[in-house]
Amino acid sequence: MEVMNFTATRRGAAIVGLWAFGASCLMAYLLAGFAWLPGLMWLCAALSVTALPAYLASAQLRCGAHHLTLRRGRVLSTVRRMPLRFITGCSIWATPLQRMTGTCVLVVHTSGVTTLVPGVRRSDAERLAAHLSQGGVLR
Amino acid sequence: MSGQFHPLHALRYLRYGFVLCLVPMVQALLAFDLESLAVALRQDAAILIVCCALAAVLWRSTWFSVEGDAVCAREGVFLLSSHRYASKSISAVEISRPLHCRMLGASNVTIYFKSRGARRKVVLCLPRRAAAEAAQALLPVRDDTSVFAPMGFERFALVMLSANLLTGCVFVYLGARRLTEWLGQPVRDKALENFTRLESLLASVLPAGLALATAALFVLIAAAFLVSLLHTAGFRVCRNGGVIISRGGLLTKLERRILVSAVTSADVRVTPVARLLRRRPVYVTAGSYRGGDLPLMVCRVEARRAPQALVPDYAPADGSLCVPARKSLPQYLWKPGSALAASLALCGAALWTVPGVLPVLYIPLIASLACCAVSAEGYFAEGVRRNENRTLSVTYTRFFTRHEVCVLTPDVSYEMFRHPVAVNQGRCDFTVRLPCGVRCRARGVLFCEADRLPLLY
Numbered sequence: 001m002e003v004m005n006f007t008a009t010r011r012g013a014a015i016v017g018l019w020a021f022g023a024s025c026l027m028a029y030l031l032a033g034f035a036w037l038p039g040l041m042w043l044c045a046a047l048s049v050t051a052l053p054a055y056l057a058s059a060q061l062r063c064g065a066h067h068l069t070l071r072r073g074r075v076l077s078t079v080r081r082m083p084l085r086f087i088t089g090c091s092i093w094a095t096p097l098q099r100m101t102g103t104c105v106l107v108v109h110t111s112g113v114t115t116l117v118p119g120v121r122r123s124d125a126e127r128l129a130a131h132l133s134q135g136g137v138l139r
Numbered sequence: 140m141s142g143q144f145h146p147l148h149a150l151r152y153l154r155y156g157f158v159l160c161l162v163p164m165v166q167a168l169l170a171f172d173l174e175s176l177a178v179a180l181r182q183d184a185a186i187l188i189v190c191c192a193l194a195a196v197l198w199r200s201t202w203f204s205v206e207g208d209a210v211c212a213r214e215g216v217f218l219l220s221s222h223r224y225a226s227k228s229i230s231a232v233e234i235s236r237p238l239h240c241r242m243l244g245a246s247n248v249t250i251y252f253k254s255r256g257a258r259r260k261v262v263l264c265l266p267r268r269a270a271a272e273a274a275q276a277l278l279p280v281r282d283d284t285s286v287f288a289p290m291g292f293e294r295f296a297l298v299m300l301s302a303n304l305l306t307g308c309v310f311v312y313l314g315a316r317r318l319t320e321w322l323g324q325p326v327r328d329k330a331l332e333n334f335t336r337l338e339s340l341l342a343s344v345l346p347a348g349l350a351l352a353t354a355a356l357f358v359l360i361a362a363a364f365l366v367s368l369l370h371t372a373g374f375r376v377c378r379n380g381g382v383i384i385s386r387g388g389l390l391t392k393l394e395r396r397i398l399v400s401a402v403t404s405a406d407v408r409v410t411p412v413a414r415l416l417r418r419r420p421v422y423v424t425a426g427s428y429r430g431g432d433l434p435l436m437v438c439r440v441e442a443r444r445a446p447q448a449l450v451p452d453y454a455p456a457d458g459s460l461c462v463p464a465r466k467s468l469p470q471y472l473w474k475p476g477s478a479l480a481a482s483l484a485l486c487g488a489a490l491w492t493v494p495g496v497l498p499v500l501y502i503p504l505i506a507s508l509a510c511c512a513v514s515a516e517g518y519f520a521e522g523v524r525r526n527e528n529r530t531l532s533v534t535y536t537r538f539f540t541r542h543e544v545c546v547l548t549p550d551v552s553y554e555m556f557r558h559p560v561a562v563n564q565g566r567c568d569f570t571v572r573l574p575c576g577v578r579c580r581a582r583g584v585l586f587c588e589a590d591r592l593p594l595l596y
Contacts, residue, residue, distance in 0.1 A: 066594065067594055075558070075559060076556070076557070076558055077556070077557050077562070078554060078555070078556050078557075079553075079554065079555040079567075079590070080552060080553070080554045080555075081552060081553045081554075081594065082552040083549055083550070083551075083552075083594045086254070086549065086550040088254060110550070110552055111254040111426075111427075111550050111574035112550070112551060112552055112572035112573050112574045112575070112576060113552050113572045
C-alpha cells in the first residue's frame with residue numbers, strides 16, 4: 001500500500017518563527033509601561049526564534065490509505081489523525097519570502113478541526129492537496 | 140410555498156443602528172450638559188430613522204421558498220446572496236417561538252448542517268406556517284409517538300437537571316433550614332451580614348463600578364437560568380421516520396428536529412444533581428448541532444441502554460475503560476488540589492483575622508472538595524474504548540461532571556499528546572474532536588492502545 005511522507009523544513013519553520021518574533025516585538029513595544037507584560041512579550045520573542053522553529057520543523061505528515069497523520073514536537077509531542085474521506089478542504093498559504101524559499105503553510109480542514117502545518121515544501125503541499133482533491137486515491 | 144421573510148427579520152439589521160446610536164450618547168456623556176444631550180438625542184433619532192428605512196429596504200429584498208425537500212432563501216440589495224438548503228446536508232432544525240414572535244406570528248428557524256463548513260448554522264425568521272412547512276420539508280415527520288414524556292418524578296428530575304436556578308434554590312433552602320437548626324438563630328441575618336462584608340471586600344479590591352458589574356452579571360446569570368427553567372414546561376420527545384423531535388417551553392416554544400442518522404454522539408452527563416436523583420440526562424450532538432441547553436431525555440441509572448430508544452446505535456461503556464495503575468494521580472488532582480489548598484489557606488487566614496467571613500469562604504472550600512472527588516473518580520473511570528458495534532466510548536471528567544460519550548460518527552479526528560514523563564510511562568492524553576467542535580479529552584490513556592485505535596468506518 002503506497003503512502004506519502006512529508007516533513008517540514010527548517011527554513012519554512014524559521015520564517016514562521018520570524019513572524020512570531022515580529023509580532024512579539026510589536027506587542028512588547030505597544031505594551032511598554034504595563035508592568036510585567038512587556039517582559040512576557042520579550043520571553044515570547046525569545047521562544048519564537050528558539051523553541052518555536054524547532055517545534056515546527058519536527059512536523060511529519062503521513063498520508064496513508066485511509067487517514068492523514070501529523071506528528072509534531074520532540075519534547076511535547078502531538079499526534080493527530082484525520083480520516084481522509086472527511087477532509088473537507090486543503091489550502092496553501094505562501095508569503096513572498098516563503099515563495100522565495102519554496103515553502104508554505106498547509107491548512108487542512110475537517111468538520112471538527114482546522115490543522116495548520118507551517119514550513120512544508122510547496123511542492124509537497126501541492127502534491128498532497130492534489131491527492132486529497134482526488135478523494136485520497138493515489139494516482 | 141414562497142414569500143418574504145417575516146417583518147421581524149428586519150430587527151436584526153436595526154441592532155447595528157443601536158450600536159451607532161451609542162456614539163452620539165458617548166459624546167454627550169463626555170460633554171455632560173443638557174445641550175449636548177439634546178443634540179445627541181436628535182442625532183440618535185436621525186440614525187434610527189435611516190436604519191429603519193434601510194432595514195425596510197433590506198426586508199423587501201428578502202425571499203424564501205419551500206421546494207420539495209429544500210428551502211431556498213435570498214437576501215441583499217446590491218450584493219445578492221441566494222442559498223439553497225437541501226435536506227441531505229442538514230442534521231438538525233430548530234424552531235423557536237419566543238413570546239414576542241408568537242404575538243406577531245413569527246418563528247425563528249435555525250438550520251444546522253451535517254458537516255461544519257464556513258457557516259455552522261443559519262437562522263431564518265419566517266411566518267409561523269412557512270416555518271412549520273420548511274421544517275417538514277427538511278426533516279419530515281408523519282406522526283409523533285412519545286418516547287420520553289416526563290411525568291411525576293421524571294418531570295421533577297428533568298426540571299432539576301435542566302434548571303440550575305431551581306436546583307440551587309432547593310438546595311440553598313434545605314441547607315439554610317439545617318444551618319438554622321445548628322446555629323439557633325435565623326440564617327438570613329447571618330447571610331446578610333456576610334453578604335455586606337463580601338460586598339465591601341469586593342468594593343475595596345475591585346475598581347469602582349466593577350463590583351456593580353459583577354452583581355449585574357450574577358443577576359443576568361440568574362435570569363438565564365430562569366429562562367432555561369421555563370423551557371422544560373410541557374417537554375416531550377418523540378422519534379418517527381428517522382427523526383427525533385423534542386417539543387416544549389412555556390414562554391418560548393421550542394421544537395427541535397434531529398436526524399437520527401446524522402447523530403454524531405450521545406453524551407450522558409453525570410452531574411452532582413444527577414447523582415443525587417439517580418438519573419442521567421442524555422444530550423445529543425448532530426453535525427454542527429451541539430445539543431442545546433436541554434437534555435433530550437433523562438433515564439434511570441439502571442437503564443443504561445435507555446437512550447437506544449432515540450439513538451438505536453447507542454452503546455454504553457461496559458466495564459473498565461482504563462488501567463488506573465498506569466495513570467498519574469497528580470495529573471488529575473493538581474488543579475482541584477490547588478484550588479482546595481488556596482481555599483484552605485484563605486479559611487486559615489480568615490480564622491485568625493476576620494472569623495466573620497468564614498461561612499462565605501466555606502463555599503469555595505466545598506466546591507473545590509467536590510471537584511477533587513470528581514477528579515479522583517476520573518482517575519478510575521476516564522478512558523476510551525471501541526465498542527463491539529463499531530462505536531467509540533469516551534469517558535472524561537470536567538469540573539463537577541463526568542461525561543460518558545458514545546461517538547457514533549466516523550467524521551472525527553484523534554489527537555494524542557505526550558510530555559516526557561508520559562512518554563517514559565507509555566501513556567498519553569487522548570482527544571476526540573467531533574464535527575460540532577466539541578472536544579472529549581481522556582487523560583492517561585495507554586499510548587500503545589490509543590495509537591492502534593482505528594478510526595471508525
